[in-house]
Amino acid sequence: MDIKNDRLCGLYTTMLKIRLFEERIIDLYARGMVPGLAHLYIGEEAVAAGVCATLREDDYITSTHRGHGHVIAKGAELNPMMAELFGKKSGYCKGKGGSMHIADMAIGILGANGIAGGGLPIAVGAGMSAKWRGTDQVTACFFGDGSSNNGTFHESLNLASLHKLPVVFVCENNGYGISVSQEMHQPIKDIAIRAIGFDMPGVVVDGNDVIEVYKEAEKAVRRARAKEGPTLIECKTYRWRGHHEGDPNQGGRYRTKEEIEAWKEKDPIKRLAQKLIVEKIILKKRLTALEQEINEEIDRAVDFADKSAFPAMEALYEDVYVQEGEK
Numbered sequence: 001m002d003i004k005n006d007r008l009c010g011l012y013t014t015m016l017k018i019r020l021f022e023e024r025i026i027d028l029y030a031r032g033m034v035p036g037l038a039h040l041y042i043g044e045e046a047v048a049a050g051v052c053a054t055l056r057e058d059d060y061i062t063s064t065h066r067g068h069g070h071v072i073a074k075g076a077e078l079n080p081m082m083a084e085l086f087g088k089k090s091g092y093c094k095g096k097g098g099s100m101h102i103a104d105m106a107i108g109i110l111g112a113n114g115i116a117g118g119g120l121p122i123a124v125g126a127g128m129s130a131k132w133r134g135t136d137q138v139t140a141c142f143f144g145d146g147s148s149n150n151g152t153f154h155e156s157l158n159l160a161s162l163h164k165l166p167v168v169f170v171c172e173n174n175g176y177g178i179s180v181s182q183e184m185h186q187p188i189k190d191i192a193i194r195a196i197g198f199d200m201p202g203v204v205v206d207g208n209d210v211i212e213v214y215k216e217a218e219k220a221v222r223r224a225r226a227k228e229g230p231t232l233i234e235c236k237t238y239r240w241r242g243h244h245e246g247d248p249n250q251g252g253r254y255r256t257k258e259e260i261e262a263w264k265e266k267d268p269i270k271r272l273a274q275k276l277i278v279e280k281i282i283l284k285k286r287l288t289a290l291e292q293e294i295n296e297e298i299d300r301a302v303d304f305a306d307k308s309a310f311p312a313m314e315a316l317y318e319d320v321y322v323q324e325g326e327k
């Protein structure tokens with residue numbers, strides 16, 4: 001499958017937007033502007049960008065505690081995202097959800113999720129709903145290697161396969177669950193082999209190669225839309241930062257400097273930039289301009305968030321329960 005040049009540029013733009021947004025969060029977090037936790041996705045951008053580029057606006061995603069990349073790739077707006085991270089009333093969850101709970105039902109973002117493995121059954125529910133409503137909507141479900149040990153993983157893959165639900169399970173294997181390496185929490189190397197037990201296709205891809213991710217996701221989405229059932233895609237990748245921004249030495253206590261540096265050499269964004277330039281798909285000048293445009297969009301989002309008000313104390317118990325008839 002040949003990918004059109006426009007698509008390649010789109011993948012690049014999405015990855016860069018995720019990277020620059022999160023690089024800004026590093027600074028804002030250090031300055032105390034972002035309350036709560038921030039689990040950054042830097043290094044893993046190719047997974048969200050590659051998968052979400054194969055989805056339509058009315059398709060769904062479920063996300064994780066490391067969700068900024070997924071929601072940006074699905075089309076979340078930076079202003080309410082940033083405001084949510086700042087805990088402000090103008091945020092996606094009126095400032096009460098923070099970094100881990102960004103949702104936008106209008107564009108199929110069913111919520112980032114602080115519960116490890118919590119998005120898996122939600123994705124199955126969305127798949128079941130699409131089937132019952134007779135639509136051809138697909139749900140992409142992101143989760144980590146650590147979460148693939150949760151009961152929710154096994155139950156969800158079982159049910160999705162049994163009912164041939166239109167779900168694409170995307171395992172982001174970044175090698176660690178907090179500080180526990182994959183070798184210490186799983187007896188297997190490739191999580192994709194677990195697909196065999198659920199009678200669905202399971203594939204391993206280089207999660208730092210956005211083109212490879214896109215191609216495999218495209219196949220899985222086509223299968224799901226054709227009502228042929230779910231697929232498990234395991235993307236081998238790495239997070240450059242610590243588990244969250246408070247992780248000492250960026251996770252340097254349980255990872256070697258050499259390991260981190262070796263993965264930085266495989267930067268998904270630099271890899272695609274090189275291809276775009278070498279194959280004369282885009283001029284270097286344009287890439288620099290793009291970076292500036294995105295940074296300006298982020299500046300506007302920071303300004304919006306900074307100038308927004310915090311929710312009032314009286315609003316503390318609002319939106320805890322949905323009222324009857326409320327959408």
Ligand SMILES: Cc1ncc(C[n+]2csc(CCOP(=O)(O)OP(=O)(O)O)c2C)c(N)n1
Pocket residue numbers: 065066114115116117143144145146147148174176177178243
């Ligand atoms: C049900 C549940 N158990 C434990 C936790 C604490 N916790 C937060 S993140 C995390 C590790 C998740 O690892 P993984 O799924 O590989 O995602 P990654 O952080 O590597 O992206 C754990 C155990 C949680 N949030 N939810």
